[in-house]
Amino acid sequence: xxxxxxxxxxxxxxxxxxxxxxxxxxxxxxxxxxxxxxxxxxxxxxxxxxxxxxxxxxxxxxxxxxxxxxxxxxxxxxxxxxxxxxxxxxxxxxxxxxxxxxxxxxxxxxxxxxxxxxxxxxxxxxxxxxxxxxxxxxxxxxxxxxxxxxxxxxxxxxxxxxxxxxxxxxxxxxxxxxxxxxxxxxxxxxxxxxxxxxxxxxxxxxxxxxxxxxxxxxxxxxxxxxxxxxxxxxxxxxxxxxxxxxxxxxxxxxxxxxxxxxxxxxxxxxxxxxxxxxxxxxxxxxxxxxxxxxxxxxxxxxxxxxxxxxxxxxxxxxxxxxxxxxxxxxxxxxxxxxxxxxxxxxxxxxxxxxxxxxxxxxxxxxxxxxxxxxxxxxxxxxxxxxxxxxxxxxxxxxxxxxxxxxxxxxxxxxxxxxxxxxxxxxxxxxxxxxxxxxxxxxxxxxxxxxxxxxxxxxxxxxxxxxxxxxxxxxxxxxxxxxxxxxxxxxxxxxxxxxxxxxxxxxxxxxxxxxxxxxxxxxxxxxxxxxxxxx
Amino acid sequence: xxxxxxxxxxxxxxxxxxxxxxxxxxxxxxxxxxxxxxxxxxxxxxxxxxxxxxxxxxxxxxxxxxxxxxxxxxxxxxxxxxxxxxxxxxxxxxxxxxxxxxxxxxxxxxxxxxxxxxxxxxxxxxxxxxxxxxxxxxxxxxxxxxxxxxxxxxxxxxxxxxxxxxxxxxxxxxxxxxxxxxxxxxxxxxxxxxxxxxxxxxxxxxxxxxxxxxxxxxxxxxxxxxxxxxxxxxxxxxxxxxxxxxxxxxxxxxxxxxxxxxxxxxxxxxxxxxxxxxxxxxxxxxxxxxxxxxxxxxxxxxxxxxxxxxxxxxxxxxx
Numbered sequence: 001x002x003x004x005x006x007x008x009x010x011x012x013x014x015x016x017x018x019x020x021x022x023x024x025x026x027x028x029x030x031x032x033x034x035x036x037x038x039x040x041x042x043x044x045x046x047x048x049x050x051x052x053x054x055x056x057x058x059x060x061x062x063x064x065x066x067x068x069x070x071x072x073x074x075x076x077x078x079x080x081x082x083x084x085x086x087x088x089x090x091x092x093x094x095x096x097x098x099x100x101x102x103x104x105x106x107x108x109x110x111x112x113x114x115x116x117x118x119x120x121x122x123x124x125x126x127x128x129x130x131x132x133x134x135x136x137x138x139x140x141x142x143x144x145x146x147x148x149x150x151x152x153x154x155x156x157x158x159x160x161x162x163x164x165x166x167x168x169x170x171x172x173x174x175x176x177x178x179x180x181x182x183x184x185x186x187x188x189x190x191x192x193x194x195x196x197x198x199x200x201x202x203x204x205x206x207x208x209x210x211x212x213x214x215x216x217x218x219x220x221x222x223x224x225x226x227x228x229x230x231x232x233x234x235x236x237x238x239x240x241x242x243x244x245x246x247x248x249x250x251x252x253x254x255x256x257x258x259x260x261x262x263x264x265x266x267x268x269x270x271x272x273x274x275x276x277x278x279x280x281x282x283x284x285x286x287x288x289x290x291x292x293x294x295x296x297x298x299x300x301x302x303x304x305x306x307x308x309x310x311x312x313x314x315x316x317x318x319x320x321x322x323x324x325x326x327x328x329x330x331x332x333x334x335x336x337x338x339x340x341x342x343x344x345x346x347x348x349x350x351x352x353x354x355x356x357x358x359x360x361x362x363x364x365x366x367x368x369x370x371x372x373x374x375x376x377x378x379x380x381x382x383x384x385x386x387x388x389x390x391x392x393x394x395x396x397x398x399x400x401x402x403x404x405x406x407x408x409x410x411x412x413x414x415x416x417x418x419x420x421x422x423x424x425x426x427x428x429x430x431x432x433x434x435x436x437x438x439x440x441x442x443x444x445x446x447x448x449x450x451x452x453x454x455x456x457x458x459x460x461x462x463x464x465x466x467x468x469x470x471x472x473x474x475x476x477x478x479x480x481x482x483x484x485x486x487x488x489x490x491x492x493x494x495x496x497x498x499x500x501x502x503x504x505x506x507x508x509x510x511x512x513x514x515x516x517x518x519x520x521x522x523x524x525x526x527x528x529x530x531x532x533x534x
Numbered sequence: 535x536x537x538x539x540x541x542x543x544x545x546x547x548x549x550x551x552x553x554x555x556x557x558x559x560x561x562x563x564x565x566x567x568x569x570x571x572x573x574x575x576x577x578x579x580x581x582x583x584x585x586x587x588x589x590x591x592x593x594x595x596x597x598x599x600x601x602x603x604x605x606x607x608x609x610x611x612x613x614x615x616x617x618x619x620x621x622x623x624x625x626x627x628x629x630x631x632x633x634x635x636x637x638x639x640x641x642x643x644x645x646x647x648x649x650x651x652x653x654x655x656x657x658x659x660x661x662x663x664x665x666x667x668x669x670x671x672x673x674x675x676x677x678x679x680x681x682x683x684x685x686x687x688x689x690x691x692x693x694x695x696x697x698x699x700x701x702x703x704x705x706x707x708x709x710x711x712x713x714x715x716x717x718x719x720x721x722x723x724x725x726x727x728x729x730x731x732x733x734x735x736x737x738x739x740x741x742x743x744x745x746x747x748x749x750x751x752x753x754x755x756x757x758x759x760x761x762x763x764x765x766x767x768x769x770x771x772x773x774x775x776x777x778x779x780x781x782x783x784x785x786x787x788x789x790x791x792x793x794x795x796x797x798x799x800x801x802x803x804x805x806x807x808x809x810x811x812x813x814x815x816x817x818x819x820x821x822x823x824x825x826x827x828x829x830x831x832x833x834x835x836x837x838x839x840x841x842x843x844x845x846x847x848x849x850x851x852x853x
Contacts, residue, residue, distance in 0.1 A: 066620025257702040415569035
């Protein structure tokens with residue numbers, strides 16, 4: 001390849017990876033002398049058409065020997081990719097633009113108050129076992145997560161689905177307790193997948209039987225999984241590989257090595273330290289997509305000194321966010337503004353000024369609180385997020401300039417969520433984020449919630465939360481959520497220094513859609529059904 | 535003589551069973567002492583009181599620990615290892631998949647490491663204090679001084695990344711032919727060989743050298759026996775005992791101590807399984823793997839003693 005060819009190839013790669021639009025590409029290509037052929041080169045890169053064939057080998061982190069095909073227990077990438085992107089489908093999926101679109105559902109119609117939702121199911125869809133998918137399967141699959149004995153990670157989501165009844169074999173009616181305009185998103189939860197029910201309304205999850213793009217051939221928890229294409233898959237342009245071989249590679253260095261030596265075609269979660277080196281390797285692309293994952297420092301606002309908002313504001317101004325993104329995330333992320341809604345999500349408050357590291361303001365707020373200095377303790381372990389201990393030290397150093405003395409208490413990562421988080425007044429934490437503003441606020445910020453880690457209770461916020469949920473008018477909803485983000489940012493009990501990008505790597509032999517989904521790693525955890533070999 | 539050997543074996547086996555029971559008790563107490571249990575470990579950040587309570591009910595974890603332990607012991611004595619608490623797979627199946635991998639790795643490494651270190655030890659003793667002796671000592675001692683994961687990464691950088699001879703991850707499975715399996719496990723085997731050779735080689739050399747000043751060696755020298763012959767036929771038979779002990783110790787380590795190498799090479803062995811199970815507080819798997827590891831130690835120690843006796847006429851025929 002000549003130098004010029006290589007340059008244009010690099011530009012095309014950026015287009016394919018979603019890092020460059022048509023206008024930018026044509027401008028750059030024309031400057032390099034490709035005057036007549038620039039548009040064709042662009043469309044070649046942007047609209048590569050899926051081809052069938054090949055064995056897709058992927059290396060995943062986040063696998064363990066306790067994994068199972070029951071989606072109620074799924075919580076990390078290996079199982080989410082295998083279940084949601086592989087052998088099963090949900091009623092609704094989130095597309096690359098972050099919109100909820102019907103998957104096994106055909107349509108979702110709300111009543112005027114968004115309290116009753118009629119969901120029509122796709123007809124003629126078959127499970128791998130040959131059984132036809134219908135309303136009984138859907139009800140059994142959803143009820144699996146509810147009830148007193150449920151240990152499902154989706155228990156609270158499933159409980160919010162209200163009363164579920166069927167209206168004929170292909171229609172479900174959901175009667176919610178209060179209106180929810182985001183209802184379709186709830187059904188896209190990666191736990192709420194459809195399995196085939198037996199006569200008694202139970203689903204045999206362990207069989208792996210689903211409607212998904214690939215059929216499970218073998219599965220060894222925490223080690224590997226092997227799947228073959230479902231020839232009857234209902235989505236067009238999907239399920240392009242002949243086979244999929246998933247390998248559990250929990251060690252980040254081993255995962256990078258497997259990718260660098262070509263033993264796998266793609267990996268999830270690059271090691272950020274060595275990602276720039278992998279990027280230099282020809283034939284491999286590091287894929288960066290901004291998502292909803294964010295790191296946080298929740299304070300228990302019921303306890304002194306965090307019960308004083310001035311102290312919280314002082315602490316929010318005492319963190320160097322730029323340094324945080326550049327060192328902890330090695331640049332693979334963006335600044336947080338002390339609320340949990342990321343810039344690529346609907347209703348993001350883009351006009352809210354970006355909070356900066358500001359020693360004078362931090363001092364000013366301390367003065368408002370009647371303090372000249374502040375001594376606080378924070379607990380951190382790398383279980384909270386990768387590099388949490390170092391990151392918190394960095395925070396501590398930056399805050400010193402404002403007279404804030406943060407003592408970093410390094411605790412054991414084992415049992416962190418059980419013993420430390422929400423148990424001590426201030427700790428490090430992460431959230432993978434939720435697809436909608438309402439969902440994120442409800443699970444992490446609503447007063448009295450199980451996971452409201454700041455124990456925050458704000459009357460106006462609660463009022464807006466209820467109003468926003470049932471509001472079907474987009475403009476009004478936007479107003480509500482912007483105000484909520486402003487309240488959380490200025491009065492909430494959580495420091496949100498940054499949003500982390502999803503950073504994966506893939507071989508250039510793989511074809512990918514022009515725009516990748518950011519709701520999960522590896523194209524929204526759906527590379528298995530969406531990608532192909534060129 | 536056979537009687538004394540038989541008595542020793544029986545006594546040691548009985549002691550071994552007691553050891554196993556003591557270890558199972560220690561492991562149980564140890565894992566119970568850790569914070570949380572399998573339910574909170576599985577749910578992690580998303581745990582809530584009602585879910586944890588439901589999980590305890592489902593897994594029968596609301597009963598006191600000593601009752602659960604006794605029940606396990608009774609079942610284990612009857613050969614029933616129970617089911618994993620996390621995904622309810624039979625422990626026999628979970629372990630069955632991996633035990634072969636672990637022993638394959640240990641045996642393959644031992645097959646290379648033992649003959650090489652014995653031979654090097656003998657040659658080093660023969661040419662002791664020569665340049666050869668010193669360089670062999672230096673090389674093997676460097677191998678044992680560097681942490682095994684570092685050796686692993688160095689080998690990976692050379693053989694997988696630069697030259698691409700062997701794969702960087704050793705993702706072995708049951709469907710592989712022996713030749714494929716050997717290629718796939720080449721780097722972990724090489725890493726382990728480097729890690730254990732020094733100890734065995736140094737012990738061989740030291741125990742031979744310590745005998746070289748004995749009167750009967752002096753006698754052999756005066757008779758004009760060649761140095762090589764003196765070492766192999768006169769010194770070595772009397773040096774076996776400590777060498778065997780060290781070999782067995784290293785064999786046991788090859789089975790139970792290779793977790794880091796398993797993680798680095800993504801090798802599906804028992805060590806990584808046990809670590810996973812401890813993190814998840816999956817007691818049946820923790821206990822089962824602990825029993826296997828403990829048995830390996832008990833059996834290899836017994837074997838070492840029997841072989842030491844067999845190699846030592848004075849122990850074989852006590853006055």
